[in-house]
Amino acid sequence: xxxxxxxxxxxxxxxxxxxxxxxxxxxxxxxxxxxxxxxxxxxxxxxxxxxxxxxxxxxxxxxxxxxxxxxxxxxxxxxxxxxxxxxxxxxxxxxxxxxxxxxxxxxxxxxxxxxxxxxxxxxxxxxxxxxxxxxxxxxxxxxxxxxxxxxxxxxxxxxxxxxxxxxxxxxxxxxxxxxxxxxxxxxxxxxxxxxxxxxxxxxxxxxxxxxxxxxxxxxxxxxxxxxxxxxxxxxxxxxxxxxxxxxxxxxxxxxxxxxxxxxxxxxxxxxxxxxxxxxxxxxxxxxxxxxxxxxxxxxxxxxxxxxxxxxxxxxxxxxxxxxxxxxxxxxxxxxxxxxxxxxxxxxxxxxxxxxxxxxxxxxxxxxxxxxxxxxxxxxxxxxxxxxxxxxxxxxxxxxxxxxxxxxxxxxxxxxxxxxxxxxxxxxxxxxxxxxxxxxxxxxxxxxxxxxxxxxxxxxxxxxxx
Numbered sequence: 001x002x003x004x005x006x007x008x009x010x011x012x013x014x015x016x017x018x019x020x021x022x023x024x025x026x027x028x029x030x031x032x033x034x035x036x037x038x039x040x041x042x043x044x045x046x047x048x049x050x051x052x053x054x055x056x057x058x059x060x061x062x063x064x065x066x067x068x069x070x071x072x073x074x075x076x077x078x079x080x081x082x083x084x085x086x087x088x089x090x091x092x093x094x095x096x097x098x099x100x101x102x103x104x105x106x107x108x109x110x111x112x113x114x115x116x117x118x119x120x121x122x123x124x125x126x127x128x129x130x131x132x133x134x135x136x137x138x139x140x141x142x143x144x145x146x147x148x149x150x151x152x153x154x155x156x157x158x159x160x161x162x163x164x165x166x167x168x169x170x171x172x173x174x175x176x177x178x179x180x181x182x183x184x185x186x187x188x189x190x191x192x193x194x195x196x197x198x199x200x201x202x203x204x205x206x207x208x209x210x211x212x213x214x215x216x217x218x219x220x221x222x223x224x225x226x227x228x229x230x231x232x233x234x235x236x237x238x239x240x241x242x243x244x245x246x247x248x249x250x251x252x253x254x255x256x257x258x259x260x261x262x263x264x265x266x267x268x269x270x271x272x273x274x275x276x277x278x279x280x281x282x283x284x285x286x287x288x289x290x291x292x293x294x295x296x297x298x299x300x301x302x303x304x305x306x307x308x309x310x311x312x313x314x315x316x317x318x319x320x321x322x323x324x325x326x327x328x329x330x331x332x333x334x335x336x337x338x339x340x341x342x343x344x345x346x347x348x349x350x351x352x353x354x355x356x357x358x359x360x361x362x363x364x365x366x367x368x369x370x371x372x373x374x375x376x377x378x379x380x381x382x383x384x385x386x387x388x389x390x391x392x393x394x395x396x397x398x399x400x401x402x403x404x405x406x407x408x409x410x411x412x413x414x415x416x417x418x419x420x421x422x423x424x425x426x427x428x429x430x431x432x433x434x435x436x437x438x439x440x441x442x443x444x445x446x447x448x449x450x451x452x453x454x455x456x457x458x459x460x461x462x463x464x465x
Contacts, residue, residue, distance in 0.1 A: 039074045042084045044249045044281050056087055060286065060392065064419045067390040073311040077304045077415075083289050089248030090283030091416055093396075093424050094208070097216025100243045101127065107200040107245075108134045114144045114273040116258045118197040120153035120398075121211035124161040128212050132161065136168040144271045145170040148261060150193040151177045153211070173267040175410075184266040191294045194398050194409040196243075197258060202277045205254045207412055208243030208396050209321070209385050215239050237350065240380040242319075242428070244396050244414055248282035253289035254412075261410060264293075288415040292399070299406045301399045301413045306332050308389040312341045317388040317429050319346040319377075322400035323360035329401065330363060337371040346432050349376035356402055361451070368441040375436035385413075388429060391422045 041053040048056070061070045078085065094100040108115060108131075115138060122128055139145045147165065151174050154162075166172045175193040177183050198206040210216055218238035246254075255275055262270065292299040309316055309332045316336055323345070325333075336343050345367075347360065364374055387395045397413025399405045416422075 039078060039085060041286065042086045042249065043088045044279050047084075048087070056286065060418045064390070064392040064422075067313050067392055069308065069311055069313075069390050069393045070417075073307055073393070074417075077288075077307055080303050080307070081288070081290055081300045083253055083291075085286055085288050085417070086248070086250040086253065087286045088281035088283065089246055089250045089285045089287045091285045091287060091414075091421055092245040093421075093428065094206075094243040094245055095428060096219050096241060097127075097210055097239065098219055100206070100208070100210050100241075101216070103245050104198055104206050105130070105134060107198070107204050107206070108138060111138050111143045111200045113201045113277075114146070114271075114275065115201075116146045116197070116199040116255070116275075118148040118193065118195050118258055118261060119212055120150045120192070120194050120196060121213050122149050122154050122157060122161075123211075123213040124157050125214040127214045127217060128157070128161070131212055132165060135170060136165065139169045144273050146173075146258075146262065146270055147171065148173045148175055148193060148258070148265070148267075150175045151179075152189075152192050153194075171268060171270065173262060173265055175261075175265055185264075188294075190408050192404075192409050193261065194405065195257075195261070195291070195412040196398050197254060197412055199251065199255055199258060202255055202275050203247060203251055203279060205246045205251045206243055207246075207254065207398070207414060209241045209383050209398055210243050215381070216241065238380050240377060240382050240384055240432070242384040242386050242396055244416075246287065246414065248285075248287075249279045250287040250289055250414070252276055252279060257289065257291040257412065260291075284418075285421055286417040288417075290397075290413050290415060292405075292409075292411045294408055294410070299399075299411070301395075301397065301411055302329075302406050304415065305387060305395065305399075308387070308393050308395075309333065309336055312336050312389045313339070314341060314390045315388070316341055316343045317346075317426070318344070318401070319382070319384050319386045319429065319432060320401045321348060321351070321383045321385060322356045322402045322405075323347050324356050324402035325360070325363060326403065326406065330366065333367065333372055334370040342373070343371070344373045344375065344433070346375045346377055346382070346429070346436055348382040349378050349437065350381060352381055356400075360402075364439065364444050365441070368439065368444055374439045375433055376439060377432055377436045379435065384432075386425060386429075388422060388425045391426060392419050393417060394422055394425045396425075 038050055039053060039057060040050060041048045041056055057070055094103055135145045147170055162172050176188050176191055180187045196208060196210055216239050290301050290304060292301045306328060333343050368374060385397055385399055395413050395415045399411040399413055405411055
């Protein structure tokens with residue numbers, strides 16, 4: 001048997017050898033503005049009329065700043081992404097592990113028909129065992145549980161952990177097994193399922209950046225109150241992350257993505273359950289579900305983010321855990337500043353991924369020279385992936401701003417339109433900003449030589465990170 005360290009080294013070597021065969025692609029299609037048909041929304045009963053769709057979009061725009069997001073961006077986004085904008089949803093913003101886990105646990109406890117769960121990491125620790133016990137209990141009550149877990153993300157989770165789930169009747173699917181003998185399709189080690197999704201009874205969905213792991217046990221803002229030092233050691237730091245809880249017609253779109261992921265892995269037929277119940281209007285939010293996969297010509301989530309940035313008129317606020325941007329994203333951020341848009345990034349000051357951290361820092365000089373404001377979140381491990389454009393276009397999900405998310409991962413995001421939800425995201429951004437330190441160009445250019453060497457070394461590897 002290999003030790004966990006030896007296994008990790010072996011896996012890293014395999015990933016490098018496999019990824020080394022790739023070349024740098026064009027990530028996005030032509031995003032030039034084109035005349036398009038009016039955006040059509042969908043509701044609980046299906047597509048809305050053109051007049052009703054326009055009325056809802058006009059309402060959203062009338063409550064927003066003067067922005068080009070609505071009239072210049074949405075038709076292009078829909079044409080590229082393909083998934084519909086759906087109205088009538090309730091969206092709850094969840095910050096950090098404790099609040100998210102409690103909301104997820106409450107939903108699991110209330111399940112009556114089925115539970116579909118998709119995650120990158122599922123640790124065999126206190127948090128993972130609590131979820132396992134809850135899922136097994138529901139399965140024993142006749143609620144069908146279907147679980148997708150990524151093979152690399154759960155590489156160090158004992159097989160016995162998943163065996164106990166399977167023995168209870170839960171359908172467990174390992175995504176792209178590391179062991180080529182266990183694969184159900186062509187071996188695609190470098191393609192990973194980075195999505196985090198929980199769907200209960202086809203009517204409630206959770207998604208975002210939070211994995212199932214004890215590292216999320218603490219609240220990040222409590223941690224920052226205890227210590228204002230940005231030089232804390234990594235041990236014991238809280239993880240700062242963001243999720244959404246959604247109810248309403250858009251949940252069916254996330255359900256389709258889960259089932260498509262299951263089928264793409266040639267999983268056993270899912271037990272017959274009511275996966276698509278009639279969904280009633282649950283709120284007023286307009287939401288688009290977006291899933292990306294490596295088999296597509298480009299990342300759909302990345303395309304729609306670039307389109308939103310390219311159409312921004314007032315502000316671009318990005319919070320992201322792993323920032324190793326490609327040339328197109330760098331160009332879009334710089335072009336936004338030249339148009340007079342305020343561009344602000346909140347990025348980690350400490351991280352669990354050394355190479356990505358320093359690969360991203362290699363671009364700070366260029367961005368700061370262009371006028372982009374960069375803040376580093378102190379006292380926590382930043383794992384959140386959110387964006388807010390012009391205060392009215394928001395996205396929360398699993399997608400990082402790095403090559404792995406753009407090219408190699410299955411990712412999942414929700415886009416939420418309107419100033420009401422935008423104000424919640426803006427308030428969250430402001431709290432993180434207050435707990436962050438701004439970097440200036442002068443300060444950055446005076447950084448130590450050893451930091452520059454780390455950035456140079458990491459940049460060589462950024463495509464494979």
